[in-house]
Amino acid sequence: MPRDSNGFLTPGRITATRQVPGGIPRPEYVGRSSPRVVERDTYNEEEISRIREAGRIAALTIEAVGNAIRPGVTTDELDRIGHEFLISQDAYPSTLGYRGFPKSLCSSINEVICHGIPDNTELVEGDIINIDVTAFKNGMHGDTNRTFLVGDVPQEVEELVNRTREALARGIKAAAVGRKVNVIGRAIESYAARFGLGVVREYTGHGVGEAFHSGLVIPHYDSPAHSQTIEHGMVFTIEPMLTLGSPKWEVWEDGWTVTTTDKSMTAQFEHTIVVRDSGVEILTLP
Numbered sequence: 444m445p446r447d448s449n450g451f452l453t454p455g456r457i458t459a460t461r462q463v464p465g466g467i468p469r470p471e472y473v474g475r476s477s478p479r480v481v482e483r484d485t486y487n488e489e490e491i492s493r494i495r496e497a498g499r500i501a502a503l504t505i506e507a508v509g510n511a512i513r514p515g516v517t518t519d520e521l522d523r524i525g526h527e528f529l530i531s532q533d534a535y536p537s538t539l540g541y542r543g544f545p546k547s548l549c550s551s552i553n554e555v556i557c558h559g560i561p562d563n564t565e566l567v568e569g570d571i572i573n574i575d576v577t578a579f580k581n582g583m584h585g586d587t588n589r590t591f592l593v594g595d596v597p598q599e600v601e602e603l604v605n606r607t608r609e610a611l612a613r614g615i616k617a618a619a620v621g622r623k624v625n626v627i628g629r630a631i632e633s634y635a636a637r638f639g640l641g642v643v644r645e646y647t648g649h650g651v652g653e654a655f656h657s658g659l660v661i662p663h664y665d666s667p668a669h670s671q672t673i674e675h676g677m678v679f680t681i682e683p684m685l686t687l688g689s690p691k692w693e694v695w696e697d698g699w700t701v702t703t704t705d706k707s708m709t710a711q712f713e714h715t716i717v718v719r720d721s722g723v724e725i726l727t728l729p
């Protein structure tokens with residue numbers, strides 16, 4: 444089992460590539476080394492309905508995966524469940540083949556901040572695990588993630604998870620047409636600071652819709668340099684990663700798995716939202 448003698452994660456074995464039925468349309472980047480750049484962040488109502496449908500499928504996928512979370516299950520089995528659910532909805536798992544990512548969801552345990560690759564790691568009681576799913580359907584991506592507890596976890600860790608969920612809620616509340624995008628990070632960072640939690644800075648929210656990641660960057664900390672004004676119809680994710688210790692990070696040799704450098708526990712929650720003159724709507728609800 445891929446853990447070291449201190450119980451920290453180590454790279455595991457990755458299973459063969461799962462297949463997607465030929466009838467399910469693929470994003471343009473599949474089979475290419477990197478995506479085409481789509482610099483478009485506002486959408487009309489018909490397009491928003493399509494992002495909402497993709498987002499709903501992503502959220503339902505996370506529910507299906509969450510129902511299987513228990514000690515002893517491998518992250519590869521969770522990936523299999525997510526993959527089968529997505530294709531049952533005629534959706535493509537957006538991460539599969541994205542810049543070479545090999546699986547249909549990201550599974551990030553304990554000190555893994557994000558982009559963990561499903562493998563033969565078994566969950567154990569006391570773990571926390573983030574499941575991040577993006578679905579592609581009718582030409583649009585919907586991107587969401589949640590952190591789950593595996594059985595009983597230490598109180599401090601449960602609080603980290605609850606506070607990260609609340610940090611996302613505060614970021615969503617801060618978003619409004621006419622405000623600058625950095626108000627979102629300011630709300631998240633000031634909430635996290637109350638509890639002495641770290642905020643990961645270099646991984647951010649992003650524009651999403653026609654592209655999995657547009658050029659739009661949504662920081663989770665107060666970054667006055669990100670001074671873009673939020674417009675009516677803008678669609679983007681907010682996905683704060685909070686840490687119990689330092690928010691400094693490093694990446695495994697696999698090129699994907701991002702962990703805290705001090706191996707402190709970290710949690711994340713993500714929604715795709717649309718901001719309108721009338722307020723914010725979450726597009727990744729089940």
Ligand code: MF3
Pocket residue numbers: 538539541542544548549558575576577586680682699713
């Ligand atoms: N879903 C992640 C995000 O929230 C991106 C995962 S990209 C992958 O932006 F290649 F790691 F899957």
Ligand code: CO
Pocket residue numbers: 586587648649680682713
């Ligand atoms: Co995202």
Ligand code: CO
Pocket residue numbers: 575576577586587588713
């Ligand atoms: Co995501």
